[in-house]
Each structure stands twice: as C-alpha cells, then as structure tokens.
Amino acid sequence: MESTLQYKILYNRLKKEILADVYQVGSVLPSENDLCAASNLARSTVRQALSQLESEGFIVKQKGKGSIVKSKSRALNLLSFQGFSAMVGPEKISTLSVQEPQIQPWPVKFFFELNELERGAGCIHFSRVRSIDGQPLMYESTFVPNLNLPQFVRQFKLNSSFFEFLAKTYQLEITGMEQEIWAASADPEIAQRLQLAEGTPVLKICRKYATNRAHLQVYSLLYCNTSKYAMSNSSGVVNQQSI
Known part of the structure; x- marks a missing residue:
C-alpha cells in the first residue's frame, strides 16, 4: 500500500510539471537514478510512475536517451x-x-x-x-x-x-x-x-x-x-x- 501511494505521488508530481511546462514537449525527464535520489524512492517505484506516464501518452522511453515528454494531452x-x-x-x-x-x-x-x-x-x-x-x-x-x-x-x-x-x-x-x-x-x-x-x-x-x-x-x-x-x-x- 505504501509503495503504491509513493508511486502515485511521483506520477502526479511529474504529470503536473509536464502540464505546467516545467518539462516541455521534447525535453527529457530526470533519469531514474536522479528521481530515486531526489524522491528517496526505490527504482521499482520510480519505474511504475514512469510506466503510468508512458501508458497515458505523456512520455515515451527511448533507449540511450531516457524518458522524453511526448504530449501534454492524456x-x-x-x-x-x-x-x-x-x-x-x-x-x-x-x-x-x-x-x-x-x-x-x-x-x-x-x-x-x-x-x-x-x-x-x-x-x-x-x-x-x-x-x-x-x-x-x-x-x-x-x-x-x-x-x-x-x-x-x-x-x-x-x-x-x-x-x-x-x-x-x-x-x-x-x-x-x-x-x-x-x-x-x-x-x-x-x-x-x-x-x-x-x-x-x-x-x-x-x-x-x-x-x-x-x-x-x-x-x-x-x-x-x-x-x-x-x-x-x-x-x-x-x-x-x-x-
């Protein structure tokens, strides 16, 4: 239950920042390592938040580049x-x-x-x-x-x-x-x-x-x-x- 709540908190924060143009379309989100360190979260929890953003079309993951902001529309x-x-x-x-x-x-x-x-x-x-x-x-x-x-x-x-x-x-x-x-x-x-x-x-x-x-x-x-x-x-x- 706690890990689920943590992933949702990170997911909601990143989504709000994308919608507010903190991260603009085409920009790259912080790496998984940076998100883990900044949020004090396990890598699996960070990946769950990123996977949710990807499934809803906000980001796309590219090998060697990371998580790229794809759209501001769900x-x-x-x-x-x-x-x-x-x-x-x-x-x-x-x-x-x-x-x-x-x-x-x-x-x-x-x-x-x-x-x-x-x-x-x-x-x-x-x-x-x-x-x-x-x-x-x-x-x-x-x-x-x-x-x-x-x-x-x-x-x-x-x-x-x-x-x-x-x-x-x-x-x-x-x-x-x-x-x-x-x-x-x-x-x-x-x-x-x-x-x-x-x-x-x-x-x-x-x-x-x-x-x-x-x-x-x-x-x-x-x-x-x-x-x-x-x-x-x-x-x-x-x-x-x-x-």
Whole structure:
C-alpha cells in the first residue's frame, strides 16, 4: 500500500510539471537514478510512475536517451482490444444507456461481412455512451450474433464491462481484433450523444473481435471524442489528424 501511494505521488508530481511546462514537449525527464535520489524512492517505484506516464501518452522511453515528454494531452490506449473498462478503470467510468440489449435482425447495411450462420441467427444489440469525469468520450454500438448466449438480454448491465461479462457468463474470451479507423464529422445524433457541436471531428472505429468460439465474433461501431483525450495504441498516439 505504501509503495503504491509513493508511486502515485511521483506520477502526479511529474504529470503536473509536464502540464505546467516545467518539462516541455521534447525535453527529457530526470533519469531514474536522479528521481530515486531526489524522491528517496526505490527504482521499482520510480519505474511504475514512469510506466503510468508512458501508458497515458505523456512520455515515451527511448533507449540511450531516457524518458522524453511526448504530449501534454492524456492519451487513452483504446485502440487495443482489451476494452474500455480494462484500459481506463471501471471506477472512473460513467455509462449512459442509449439502448438496452435486445434481440433484433442485423442492420441491412452492416459494417462488416457476416457469415451465413451469423446472418441467420440475428443479433443482440446494445448501445451506450461512456464518459470520464462527466465528459462523454465514446459512443459504442455493439452487435453480438444470437448464438448460444442464453439470458444475455436479461443479465448484461450496460454499466459493466462487456468483456468481463462474456468471460464470466459464457467462458468467451476475446482473442484478437480487426478494425478500421476514419476521421469523421459528428452528425446530429453523434453530436448529441457526445455533447459536441454538429460537424466536430470525431474518430470513427469499426471493429470485429475474434473469440475462442470459432463461429462467434463480436462487432462494435465506435465514435470517439478526442477533444480532451487522444487515442493511443502501443505504437503511439492517434488522433483525427493522423488518420
């Protein structure tokens, strides 16, 4: 508990100094040795603080150079397939229900090609808005083939982690992901959901998740507001301008 608190104190101090331009974009943070000495912390604690800064897109570590300030905007690693709750932390998320889970036919014009088994089964569809600190960040519309998922509509709660629900309830694990990403302008519906002006640039992401059941895949259509948080993956920060 004490080491966790110490790492957070160092993380918060460095983040505040980056945001205040004590360390400007492109500058190098003090070395791990210097941070250990100045803060009287163990190297593992210092590395934990730096890793948090790196995962949020504030710094990038370069061999032989150290920790370089990369951005003053927090980045969220949402382009991986771990899921929103796993990447952000469920305690920081609020969820607005747009459509509770319901069984329905697939949309006529779907964003991925469906196989015959999926098409014939119909789908379970739900949609929700996910927010951080009260700011809508992502509008998510998800489609699941209605194949051997008993009681899904009754049991799944929109304020919970979808991937955790699949794993605990049906032993379904996400094993991979295919996605397509575009810059788009918020139409009236998306602007309303994300509390943006109509026409504001947003990130549009179409996803197909593979699972440990060969015949069952999960599909999501996401619209992301990147005005406050950049989107990142393991290779760096992604925003509308870089698509």
